[in-house]
Amino acid sequence: MFESLSYLTLQQYWWLIISLLGAVLVFLLFVQGGQTLIYAIGKNEDERTVIVNALGRKWEFTFTTLVTFGGSLFASFPLFYATSFGGAYWLWTTVLFCFVIQAVAYEFRSKPNNLFGHKTYEIFLYINGVLGTTLLGTTVGTFFNGSKFSVNFSNIVNPCNPIISRWETPFHGLEAIINLHNLSLGFAVFFLARTLALLYFMNSIENSGIIKRARLQLKINALPFLGFFIIFIIILMLKEGFAYNPETNIIKMEKFKYLHNLIEIPAAGVLFISGTVLVIFGIGRSILSEYTRGLWFAGPGTIMVVFSLFIIAGFNNTAYYPSTFNLQNSLTIENSSSSKYTLTVMSYVSLLIPFVFAYIYYTWKAISKKKIELGEIKKETHIY
Amino acid sequence: MDGIDISLINWSRGQFALTAIYHWLFVPLTLGLSFIIAFMETIYVKTGNEEWKKITKFWMKLFGINFAIGVATGIILEFEFGTNWSNYSWFVGDIFGAPLAIEGIMAFFLEATFIAVMFFGWDKVSKRFHLASTWLVAAGANLSGLWILVANAWMQYPVGMQFNPETARNEMLNFWDVFLSPVAINKFIHTITSGFVLASIFVIGISSWFLLKKREISLAKRSMLISAIFGITSSIVLILSGDSSTRLIADIQPMKLAAIEGLYEGENGTGLILFGTLKKPENYTEENKIWEYNFKIEIPKLLSYMTYRNSDAFVPGMNDLIKGNPEYNIMSAQEKIERGRYARDVLADLKKAKETGNTLKYEELREKFYDTDFKENYFRYFGYCFLNNPGSLIPNVPLSFYSFRIMVMLGFYFFIFFIIILIGVFTAKIDNWRWLLRLAILSIPLSYIASQAGWVVSEMGRQPWVIQDLLPTVIATSHIDASTVQITFWIFAALFTVLLIAELKIMFRQIKIGPE
Numbered sequence: 052m053f054e055s056l057s058y059l060t061l062q063q064y065w066w067l068i069i070s071l072l073g074a075v076l077v078f079l080l081f082v083q084g085g086q087t088l089i090y091a092i093g094k095n096e097d098e099r100t101v102i103v104n105a106l107g108r109k110w111e112f113t114f115t116t117l118v119t120f121g122g123s124l125f126a127s128f129p130l131f132y133a134t135s136f137g138g139a140y141w142l143w144t145t146v147l148f149c150f151v152i153q154a155v156a157y158e159f160r161s162k163p164n165n166l167f168g169h170k171t172y173e174i175f176l177y178i179n180g181v182l183g184t185t186l187l188g189t190t191v192g193t194f195f196n197g198s199k200f201s202v203n204f205s206n207i208v209n210p211c212n213p214i215i216s217r218w219e220t221p222f223h224g225l226e227a228i229i230n231l232h233n234l235s236l237g238f239a240v241f242f243l244a245r246t247l248a249l250l251y252f253m254n255s256i257e258n259s260g261i262i263k264r265a266r267l268q269l270k271i272n273a274l275p276f277l278g279f280f281i282i283f284i285i286i287l288m289l290k291e292g293f294a295y296n297p298e299t300n301i302i303k304m305e306k307f308k309y310l311h312n313l314i315e316i317p318a319a320g321v322l323f324i325s326g327t328v329l330v331i332f333g334i335g336r337s338i339l340s341e342y343t344r345g346l347w348f349a350g351p352g353t354i355m356v357v358f359s360l361f362i363i364a365g366f367n368n369t370a371y372y373p374s375t376f377n378l379q380n381s382l383t384i385e386n387s388s389s390s391k392y393t394l395t396v397m398s399y400v401s402l403l404i405p406f407v408f409a410y411i412y413y414t415w416k417a418i419s420k421k422k423i424e425l426g427e428i429k430k431e432t433h434i435y
Numbered sequence: 436m437d438g439i440d441i442s443l444i445n446w447s448r449g450q451f452a453l454t455a456i457y458h459w460l461f462v463p464l465t466l467g468l469s470f471i472i473a474f475m476e477t478i479y480v481k482t483g484n485e486e487w488k489k490i491t492k493f494w495m496k497l498f499g500i501n502f503a504i505g506v507a508t509g510i511i512l513e514f515e516f517g518t519n520w521s522n523y524s525w526f527v528g529d530i531f532g533a534p535l536a537i538e539g540i541m542a543f544f545l546e547a548t549f550i551a552v553m554f555f556g557w558d559k560v561s562k563r564f565h566l567a568s569t570w571l572v573a574a575g576a577n578l579s580g581l582w583i584l585v586a587n588a589w590m591q592y593p594v595g596m597q598f599n600p601e602t603a604r605n606e607m608l609n610f611w612d613v614f615l616s617p618v619a620i621n622k623f624i625h626t627i628t629s630g631f632v633l634a635s636i637f638v639i640g641i642s643s644w645f646l647l648k649k650r651e652i653s654l655a656k657r658s659m660l661i662s663a664i665f666g667i668t669s670s671i672v673l674i675l676s677g678d679s680s681t682r683l684i685a686d687i688q689p690m691k692l693a694a695i696e697g698l699y700e701g702e703n704g705t706g707l708i709l710f711g712t713l714k715k716p717e718n719y720t721e722e723n724k725i726w727e728y729n730f731k732i733e734i735p736k737l738l739s740y741m742t743y744r745n746s747d748a749f750v751p752g753m754n755d756l757i758k759g760n761p762e763y764n765i766m767s768a769q770e771k772i773e774r775g776r777y778a779r780d781v782l783a784d785l786k787k788a789k790e791t792g793n794t795l796k797y798e799e800l801r802e803k804f805y806d807t808d809f810k811e812n813y814f815r816y817f818g819y820c821f822l823n824n825p826g827s828l829i830p831n832v833p834l835s836f837y838s839f840r841i842m843v844m845l846g847f848y849f850f851i852f853f854i855i856i857l858i859g860v861f862t863a864k865i866d867n868w869r870w871l872l873r874l875a876i877l878s879i880p881l882s883y884i885a886s887q888a889g890w891v892v893s894e895m896g897r898q899p900w901v902i903q904d905l906l907p908t909v910i911a912t913s914h915i916d917a918s919t920v921q922i923t924f925w926i927f928a929a930l931f932t933v934l935l936i937a938e939l940k941i942m943f944r945q946i947k948i949g950p951e
Contacts, residue, residue, distance in 0.1 A: 108555060111506075111547035118510055119539030125517070126536035129528025129604075136514060137521025137913035144923050147514055148930070151507045155934055158503035164944035166937035204603040205790075207526070208783040210821060211439070214522045215603065217914040389529045390599070390606040400537050407544045414548050414568070418559045432492055433499060433554040 053398040061394040062384045063366065065127040068401055070361030072120045073191070074354040077240060079113040080187070081251050081350075082106050084244025086153070086180035089173055092252060092264050097425050100161070100434070103176075105255050105423045106248075107157040107435035112411070114154060126397050130202070130387035131372055134216040138200050139190070139224025146186050153179035157435045181241065188240030190224075192233030194364045195287055195309065197373035199226070202380045219376040232290075235283040242276035247353065250337060250346035257422035262343065273334045288313070293373035293381055300386070302370050302378045312363035319362040326355025442917040444909050447519045450924045454511050455894075456887060457931040461505030463886050466580055466627055467634020467665075468498045469573035473566075474661050480566045490654050491569075492557075493950035494638065497942060499554060504938050508931065519920065520901070523911035527902055530596050530607045531586055534614075538582035546575030580630070581623050588619035591893070592687050593902050598814060600785050600804045605905070618683055625676035628669045629886055632849050635666030636875070636882040639856055641946055643875035646866055651949050660860050666853035673846060678741065685742035685750065688903060690828055691896035693753045694835040696738060699725055701751040701760065707737035710840055713833050722826040724753070726833060753832075757825045768825035774812065775819030781809075818905045830898040838891040845885035852878060 053061065085106045093099035125132045136143050152175040159165045160172040199219040206215045220226050227233050249265045249272065256262065292308020295301065305311070313320045329352025337345030365371035370381035388394060421427070428434060472494050479487035513535060517524050524532075552560060552568035560568070595612030596605045607613065639662050642655035684692045693699075696708055711731030719725060736746040743750075749763050759767030781803055788797035803809045822828065856875065859865030865872070897903060901911045 108551055111550065114506065114510070115539070115543045115547040118513060118543055119536070121513055121517075122532070122536040122539040125513075125524065125528055126532035129524055129532050132517045132528060132532070133521040133524035136517025137519070137524065137915070140518050140913070140915050140919060140923075143514060143518055147511055147518075148926070150510055151930065151934075154507035154510070155503050155937070158500055159937055159941060162500070162941045162945070163948070164940045166933075166940050205783075205786040207522075207603045208779050208786060210779075213439070213821070213910045214912065214914045215525055216521055221916075223915060223919065389532065392610075393529050393533055393607045396607065396610045397533055397536060400533075400540055403540055407540065411544065411548050414552050417564070418552055418556050420559065430558075431555065432557070433496070 053395045056395075056398075058391045058394075059385065061391060061398060062388045064398060064401075065123075065388065065394055066361070066365045066371075066384050068404070069120070069123055069127060070358050070365075071354075072116060072123060073361050074357035076113065076116045076120050076187075077243070077357045078247065078350050078353045079109070079116055080184050080240065080244040081247035081346075082110050082113045083153075083180040083183045083248075084241070084246070085248030085251065086176035087245060088248055088252075088268060089176065091268055092249075092261055094260065094264070098258065098261055099173075101256060101258060101261065101423060101425050101428060102252065103157070103160065103173075104428050104431075104435050105252065108418075108423075109251075110153065110157055114150065117150065123397075127389055127394060128382070128384075128387045129389055130216070131382055134200055134202060134382065134387075135198075135372065137216060138218030139193075139198065139227065140218070141222070142186060142190055142224030142227055146183060146190070149179040149183040149186070153183070161434050180244070184241040184244045185237040186228075187237075189227050189233045189237035191240075191360075192230065192236040192283075193227050194361075194371055194373075195290070195292070196227075196230050196232055197293065197375035197381070198224075199376040200374050200380065201377050202374070202382075232283065232286050235279050235286070239276060239279035239283050242272050242279060243353065245272040246276050246334060247346065247349060250333060250349055253337060253343040254346045255419065255423055257424040266338065269334065269338055273338065277331075293370035293378070295368050295370055295381070295383055297368050297385070302373075302381050302383075304378075308369060309363050312367045312369060313359075315367055316362060319359040319366070322355045322362075323359035326352045326357075326359065328352070330356065439909050440917055441909070443915065443920060444912055446917050446920040446924055447912050448908065450519060450920055450927065451512075451515055452894075453924065453928055453931070454508060454515060455890065457935065458505065458508035458512055459887060459890055460883065460935070461501050461508065462580070463630030463633040464501050464637055465498070465505050465576050466630030467632070467669075468494060468501070468637065469569075469576045470631065471634055471638055471658075471662060471665060472498060473569045473573045474665070475658075476566050476569050480562050486653060487657070489950050490657055493654065494658070495553065496945055497641075500938060500941050500945065502550070504934055507934070511927065519913055519915075520911045521913035523901055523906065525604055526906055526911070527593075527596075527605050529604055530589060530593075530613060533607065533610070534582040534586040534589075538579050542575050542579035542582060544575075546572055546579065549575065577627055580627050584623045584626055585614055585619045587893075588616060588622045589613055590900075590902050591622075591897055592616055592618040592683075593905055598804055598810075598817070600782055600801055603782070618687065621676055621679050621683055624672060625680055626889075628673040628676065629889060631669035632666055632673055632846075633882040633886050635662040635669065635853065636849060636878050638662040639666070639853075640875045640877075640879040643872035644946070645949070647869065647872050647876075652866075654950060656860060656865070659856060659865065663853050663857040663860060666849065667857065670846070670850035670853060674850065677843070677846065681741050682743075688897060689751050690753065690756050691830065691835070691892075692742070693751065693756060694830045694832050694896055695839045695892065696750075697726060697728065697832055697836045698738075698750065698752040699754050701749055701755040701763070703739065703749045704736040704747045705738040705750040706733040706735040707741065708733050708836075710844075713836060720826075722824065724826055724829040724832060726836075753829050757828060768819070768822075768828050771816040771819040772822055772825065775816040775821075778809075778813045778817045779820040781813075815904060818900065818902070818907050818910075821907050821910050822899065827899050830896050835892055835896045838888040838895070842885050842888040842892060845881055845888075849878070849882065849885070 089099050089102050093102045156172040156175040160169050201219055202216045204215055207213055249269045252265045253262050288310040291304040291306050294305035294308050329348045333345035333349030336342045365384050370383045372382035374380040472491055475491040479491055549568040549571040553572050556565050594616050595609040597608045599606050638658050642658045645651040645655040709732040712729040713726040714729050716727045738750055739748040740746040751765055755765050757768045759765050781800055785800040859868050899907045901908045
């Protein structure tokens with residue numbers, strides 16, 4: 052089936068899968084956002100326990116999606132994996148550090164004799180919530196603004212310097228943080244994660260105090276989210292982009308490249324606009340009424356918007372990981388992917404993805420029939 | 436940073452080893468305990484006996500504590516291939532990345548989804564759905580192990596690929612060759628059964644503590660029964676797969692076998708060293724790396740028989756592999772280095788031809804990389820071109836030698852241990868055999884030592900290669916400063932150590948609290 056597809060089609064298919072995983076990951080970052088709101092929403096220990104347990108039942112999905120996102124990038128675009136992870140060392144290592152402390156924090160927080168006391172683990176969750184979201188957003192920002200790296204395959208025959216990709220600044224990824232456009236996306240993701248978390252609390256928790264405070268916090272967090280998101284999008288639409296000629300493979304700057312992509316790929320444009328409308332509708336209705344199911348609009352809306360951003364980063368002859376050190380070293384879907392054979396094998400594996408979504412939905416529904424409330428948690432033998 | 440920075444290589448290796456060692460403290464318990472819990476819950480569902488539900492829930496609690504920290508250390512390992520080994524990621528990412536991605540899609544989601552049902556679904560889903568979830572968690576955990584071990588086996592025995600001179604990387608040619616390579620199958624069976632053995636000892640050890648304290652008698656005896664049976668079965672498979680592993684190593688990594696045996700001069704009818712101690716002689720150099728025995732206990736001809744099923748077979752020693760042995764058709768390391776350099780020169784000429792636009796020469800050289808003679812006789816030694824000194828092909832001999840013996844001796848000990856435990860449980864005398872109960876507690880750390888020693892043999896024994904014969908570890912690194920890796924090494928060392936202490940404290944308290 053996949054054997055008959057062209058190499059380019061397989062490369063594009065895998066970029067779509069990466070985009071989908073990236074989009075789902077951004078949505079699932081609501082767990083991280085919620086971790087920064089434990090004390091803002093929970094006013095006593097019982098409420099905080101309800102919040103942590105509501106988030107704790109979902110943390111593994113975010114974590115697993117991140118791991119799968121990384122593994123899929125490795126399998127489908129190994130040159131990106133080698134260049135970005137090996138180069139932007141500090142950025143990625145900090146992200147990883149944040150996720151390590153998150154994984155243990157849930158399990159250890161409420162256990163007796165946990166060495167540090169529950170507050171330390173809540174601080175771990177807070178660090179993960181702030182840095183994990185902001186840095187992941189900032190990293191995705193570099194897809195549009197570039198990084199200083201070089202790639203030279205001939206290095207492999209140089210016994211003194213055999214490494215094929217090099218980061219050409221000593222800051223190894225930290226320089227991405229001082230780019231305001233990258234940072235605006237980082238902050239947009241951070242406030243979006245908090246906004247989605249508040250919608251998740253309203254949707255999943257049975258506690259009038261928590262819902263009331265979540266609605267108030269929603270106003271406070273939705274505003275900066277929209278602000279940073281609008282700033283990011285306006286700059287993105289007006290800036291030059293990294294275009295390449297598919298025949299000569301020469302990469303050059305093109306004015307309004309991402310705006311052109313949005314227009315020239317109608318599906319991306321439709322996804323972006325309808326996703327944005329859904330997010331705003333989900334937030335707006337939850338603020339303006341007693342509505343508690345805003346997540347069902349804002350969640351899919353988030354996935355649609357992020358998905359469309361990944362599409363305009365890599366499709367329509369665009370370099371998705373640009374090099375500002377040497378434009379011609381920029382990574383494109385075509386020059387950084389795995390071989391046709393590997394992409395074909397992996398495409399068969401990708402057929403499992405709908406099945407995975409199906410059983411996640413089924414089990415999620417099975418254990419979330421009723422809203423989470425303190426009484427139920429107190430009866431649980433496994434508490435976070 | 437220009438040139439190869441040995442300090443960077445050492446710190447990068449150190450960081451990866453640190454992460455892998457910590458990760459492997461938690462993974463084998465997850466692999467085995469997930470099945471033990473599934474057995475227990477199956478009995479509960481079949482019999483409806485609430486005692487079994489209590490037992491299942493108790494071990495599930497310990498499983499959860501261990502699982503979280505295993506997951507935490509695992510994510511670092513995956514991304515360290517990129518952060519610390521970027522050249523590796525490019526050179527073989529086309530093959531190596533696939534099992535990692537499949538692991539995520541096929542195994543992690545299965546585990547992550549059904550673990551939520553396992554922990555929180557007791558009163559929300561039917562008994563059978565819950566039981567299915569517990570089994571799926573065990574399947575997910577072990578499927579995850581499968582794909583990681585397929586990836587690791589490929590590093591030891593690279594098959595099913597073709598070098599692409601255009602992109603300067605190896606590309607997959609046949610997925611089934613990678614997935615079903617004899618090394619992959621053997622490694623999977625050997626490694627997961629080692630996890631089953633470790634988990635069985637863990638359960639028996641803790642149950643013994645309860646018996647010594649005269650607490651939770653029913654829980655302890657029932658848990659011991661399940662674990663002893665599981666342990667014996669797993670031990671048999673573990674020993675058999677260990678035996679096949681030796682034959683595979685003799686075939687594909689003869690230097691590793693020679694280092695494990697401290698065998699310098701090959702001979703017909705080689706004996707197996709049961710135990711011995713090594714000393715560094717006065718004439719020791721980094722070139723020859725010759726260690727001598729203080730003493731050794733040897734079974735004549737057994738190594739020849741184990742490796743080739745012929746008690747008179749020739750087993751090459753380290754000197755044969757370095758200097759070559761024409762009688763047994765063994766090429767010298769220097770010759771391999773020369774051939775590897777020739778392959779590199781052809782690649783360099785090809786790159787130059789492309790740069791200068793010499794299409795004719797480029798096509799001619801490109802053809803070579805698809806020519807069987809060039810592939811079999813030259814390119815297969817490509818990795819050797821990066822080695823300056825044939826002596827660097829010899830791994831750390833004492834470490835390989837002692838680790839192997841610790842692993843094997845403990846492996847046999849565990850098998851006997853399980854049998855005695857089972858006899859004790861069946862004859863109802865286990866409560867009175869207090870020495871055995873104390874030994875069972877002591878066996879918990881021993882099982883971890885054996886498990887770690889196995890990985891030391893596997894990973895240290897294959898040095899200097901990260902991909903056998905194709906890519907030496909020194910070439911696989913990222914372009915970063917040694918000081919950068921030094922900082923992250925200490926950060927992770929501190930973090931993992933603190934988390935391990937926290938984990939142990941929580942685990943001990945939960946055991947003390949018991950199933951209530």
